[in-house]
Amino acid sequence: MCEPIYQSSAWSFDSLAQAEAVFSGVAVGIPHRAYGSPNHRLLESLLAELEQAESCVTTAGGMSALAAVFWTLLEPGARVIASHDLFGVTAALLGDMQRWGVTTTYVDATDVGVVADALRQSARLVLIESISNPRMRVPDIERLARLAHDHGALLIVDNTLAGPYHCRPITFGADMVVEAATKALAGHHDVVLGAIAARQEIITPMRSLIERAGLGPGAFDVWLARRGTMSYALRQERASANAAQLADWLAARDAIQAVHYPGRTDHPDHEVARRMLTSGYGSMLSLEIDTSHLDVDTFLAALEHIRLVHSLGGAATSLSHAVTMTHRCAGEDRRRELGLHWGFFRMSVGIESIADVISELERALHDAASTER
Ligand SMILES: Cc1ncc(COP(=O)(O)O)c(C=O)c1O
Structure with missing residues (x-):
């Protein structure tokens, strides 16, 4: 067996x-x-x-x-x-x-x-x-x-x-x-x-x-x-459904400048993604925090279960920072060309209850927004 x-x-x-x-x-x-x-x-x-x-x-x-x-x-x-x-x-x-x-x-x-x-x-x-x-x-x-x-x-x-x-x-x-x-x-x-x-x-x-x-x-x-x-198929089914829900929720937040998720109709490659991707649009999304209105460090410190992680694809939702982590060796010019600024985060969405993930994010966004800048 x-x-x-x-x-x-x-x-x-x-x-x-x-x-x-x-x-x-x-x-x-x-x-x-x-x-x-x-x-x-x-x-x-x-x-x-x-x-x-x-x-x-x-x-x-x-x-x-x-x-x-x-x-x-x-x-x-x-x-x-x-x-x-x-x-x-x-x-x-x-x-x-x-x-x-x-x-x-x-x-x-x-x-x-x-x-x-x-x-x-x-x-x-x-x-x-x-x-x-x-x-x-x-x-x-x-x-x-x-x-x-x-x-x-x-x-x-x-x-x-x-x-x-x-x-x-x-x-x-x-x-x-x-x-x-x-x-x-x-x-x-x-x-x-x-x-x-x-x-x-x-x-x-x-x-x-x-x-x-x-x-x-x-x-x-x-x-x-x-x-x-x-358990791969089962995890992906849940994680991609979670990601789709989270992408819509994030896109409606004032402090979030942009959400990148191929399942959203405002994504520049949505039509291509409809042909290339099956069974949902994946468990990964990126978000751009408006750093002029929100303190990134306070936001991260206010998160309890959503950890800052270089890797992705685990059972728990995690965040990764482009400038200091995934694209640190890309150099400043390449990062600028790609729009990878200090507020740019990649999120690997997990298989938890999405309501728990949303309430944690809501609290952290609220704390970060009320910090004096
Ligand atoms: C798109 C992509 N390719 C390759 C890798 C490297 O994988 P590994 O960490 O297993 O060496 C990563 C790691 O994050 C990745 O995101």
């Missing part, structure tokens, strides 16, 4: 013939570490099915999944076209690739014409997020996949904020999906795990790189993530 955890980093062989078969890939087995254990195989086949991909490989985190993608697919001198609205650490990792001569052109991925212009010059990868972090922009994966393929590029989608419950990029033509399964897929803030789902021919060399570089996850993390997937 409940599979055991294969908590072993060393595996014995019955004979040299068996070792030869395993190392040469003829037989299924585990050469070294935990990779390829029954726990890994179970989670990877489950995630491949969820993403509707041929194959999947897990890694020790969302960032190691992206590193494996870049190291496997990018030759020196390669060019990447990336959404200007990526998770800040992903952009920093692309910056690290410059020392191998990899260049990145940042574009507004929600503007297909702009991406088409960028593709006039050859590129190996187009990298987008299905819901961008933290501005919640939703690009048209279907059109971008066609465009990338017409120009000989691969489309990679970081699907972390939407997750496979709300979005399956491969069904829209994307070549590869990256998930930080650390977040809602595992769902309890107790695991760091990544996954890459794609065609077998893409996954096979990536799996070799992950094994060589030691980028794979341990068995216990994989087991915890697999347990998380059993």
Whole structure:
């Protein structure tokens, strides 16, 4: 009923013939570490099915999944076209690739014409997020996949904020999906795990790189993530319903300058989101606090259960600050370009009673507004 955890980093062989078969890939087995254990195989086949991909490989985190993608697919001198609205650490990792001569052109991925212009010059990868972090922009994966393929590029989608419950990029033509399964897929803030789902021919060399570089996850993390997937759909159903309600409530508050939620009709990508996202619009939203009327520190201090957290996708509602946290390495110019000011927060909406979340926010907004500025 409940599979055991294969908590072993060393595996014995019955004979040299068996070792030869395993190392040469003829037989299924585990050469070294935990990779390829029954726990890994179970989670990877489950995630491949969820993403509707041929194959999947897990890694020790969302960032190691992206590193494996870049190291496997990018030759020196390669060019990447990336959404200007990526998770800040992903952009920093692309910056690290410059020392191998990899260049990145940042574009507004929600503007297909702009991406088409960028593709006039050859590129190996187009990298987008299905819901961008933290501005919640939703690009048209279907059109971008066609465009990338017409120009000989691969489309990679970081699907972390939407997750496979709300979005399956491969069904829209994307070549590869990256998930930080650390977040809602595992769902309890107790695991760091990544996954890459794609065609077998893409996954096979990536799996070799992950094994060589030691980028794979341990068995216990994989087991915890697999347990998380059993309640994943139920959690997302509740969390996205909560987020939709909360977005409307926040949008009606005077102290909130703007709410970014793809499910709202005032969202600039709402029409695209209706096609790209299913079963609701996700559990993530962003809000902009009017800092001229509300003291951010007092607001945060008045919150009791809603914590300031860099990560997302847990059972409890949490907030993340773009300037000091997710986009601290983006630099001031990029943050200004994206409108990521001091009052900009990303909110990961949890599965609690939404009435409790609203009453806590109401109290905190009231306290912060009555603080003299
Ligand atoms: C969109 C996105 N991709 C990747 C990551 C990195 O994931 P991990 O923390 O598992 O390395 C994050 C983390 O917040 C993220 O938001």
